[in-house]
Amino acid sequence: MSEQFKKSEQPFEHLIRALQEGEARRISQCIQEIDHRLVDCGRSLEEYRRLRTTLRMINTQLSQLGEQPLSVDEELPAQDLSELIKWRLDQFKSKGKI
Numbered sequence: 001m002s003e004q005f006k007k008s009e010q011p012f013e014h015l016i017r018a019l020q021e022g023e024a025r026r027i028s029q030c031i032q033e034i035d036h037r038l039v040d041c042g043r044s045l046e047e048y049r050r051l052r053t054t055l056r057m058i059n060t061q062l063s064q065l066g067e068q069p070l071s072v073d074e075e076l077p078a079q080d081l082s083e084l085i086k087w088r089l090d091q092f093k094s095k096g097k098i
Helices: 002-064 081-094
Strands: none
Touching: 002 081
8 A cells, every 4th residue: 555655646746846846947037037137237327327427528518618508317326236226225115116
């Protein structure tokens, strides 16, 4: 009887193992997606810096020509990507978004 119980248990163990492997794969995919978003955040921060530099140059030239400078949003309080992410997370938490 114990052999029959072991035989019936093996398919069940196989299903559990397959489920665990599937879940482990999904977790790995989630981590990869987070990593891609962090890389994208870094790119966005670099683009932000580039655009702010360009806008500052344009405003300097406009001022030299006697024109009104273009309106610029406040500069980000953090320069480092990890500081920026922490700052934004704190903002989202304070607004109840996360």
